[in-house]
Amino acid sequence: MSLATLRVDAILNYLMKISSTFLIASTLAMACALPCRAANPAPNAQAAKAKIAMDDVRQLNTSMFGFYEKGLVRFEKNFPHPLIMALFSGTGGRFILYRPGQPPLEAPPVPPIYEIVKSTGHTAMGTYALVAPYIGTASTDHGWVDDMKAYRITVQTAKDNVDYLDIKPNEKALVKDVLSKVLAFMDTSLKNGTFTSADVKAYTRGVEPDCEKLIAIGSSAQVGHWFEVLTEWKKLLGPEWDQTYALSNSIYVARQNNILFSVLVQFMGEKAINNRLLLLETTDFQVSPKDMHTSFSRIASDRILGKYFFNDDRLMDYELLGWGGRAAIEANMAKLGKKAILPPLVPINSNEWPWKTDLTKGSGPKSFQDLHKMGLLKTPAGQ
Helix, strand or coil: CCHHHHHHHHHHHHHHHHHHHHHHHHHHHHHHCCHHHHHCCCHHHHHHHHHHHHHHHHHHHHHHHHHHHHHHHHHHHHCCCCEEEEECCCCCCEEEEECCCCCCEECCCCCCHHHHHHHHHHHHHHHHHHHHHHCCCCCCCCCCHHHHHHHHHHHHHHHHCHHHCCCCHHHHHHHHHHHHHHHHHHHHHHHHCCCCHHHHHHHHHHHHHHHHHHHHHHHHHHHHHHHHHHHHHHHHHHHHHHHCEEEEEECHHHCCCCHHHHHHHHHHCHHHECCCEEEEECCCCCCCHHHHHHHHHHHHHHHHHHHHHHCCCCHHHCCHHHHHHHHHHHHHHHHCCCCCCCCCCCCCCCCCCCCCCCCCCCCCCCCHHHHHHCCCCCCCCCC
16 A cells, blocks of 8 residues: 555545544534424533534644645755845844855945935934933923933044044035924923923935935935846846845835845846745835745745636635635625725736725825925925
């Protein structure tokens, strides 16, 4: 008898056991429905058997995940195509190239100017975060004073050392200007022993134009660097490029206009979106390559499963219960005399960008430029 036959026999025996347990539970349930229910001598026994039956059924799912996890390990190890992993980080991202049978190749980091301007912009916003809980009570609650004094030392030290940074003169001047505005707000607040909502607004709006300049410099450095990396990797992979997969991670606020994902699209093309190019939503800004690799393996291996079960390798990209849930929501809303609010059904192989793209939804500004055109970023008088 073959090993495959033994496995089938074992599965059949197990299913017969489950069926038998269900039969016992069903018989007991029917007996409880008879007029002599009050005379049932063993209600606890019935409940015990029902619990056993439920545990047996749950075990089916538990056992399945054991096989699933083992399969993922083998799938990840034997994945036959190159994979580019683009991970967000505080230094502008990490790009790692995985090639079958070769050690991972990690790209050099983004030039330091990215981290410099990002830290400077965060200092301006961090100062707001320091004072925000005390707006309206700053004169009576001095819980902000010690924190501001300590942070002021950090800001002053950084400003004093800007000239030693290996960046362009205009970039040094911008960094100094921002830090000077931060220090001026701190000094005024500490001298007066308070600040008002108007003071905070004047500070934030006064430093905002510089923050836009910092964003432009940092983004240019980041995007330009990764363009160079991907250009080299595309040459390195040659014909394999068209079979290369790529993925990036994103927390909620970084989902719209996701920089790393958008850069990858430029090299892989729009048709690769949601196909060979995936955006994985994560709860943390920085995630480990191992966790990302595991998430990718689940998606890629499930596509093979989808082809076997449903004759479509993209069906498993969706929550299977979702279609049933959708119908149930519509039915329940119909009972309330209302129309269900649900997204339209789209082809399951859609390569639409994985974020807001419909111009007919919503209103108002779409960018910094729109904020300026609409007069929403006017610098307060005196700034």
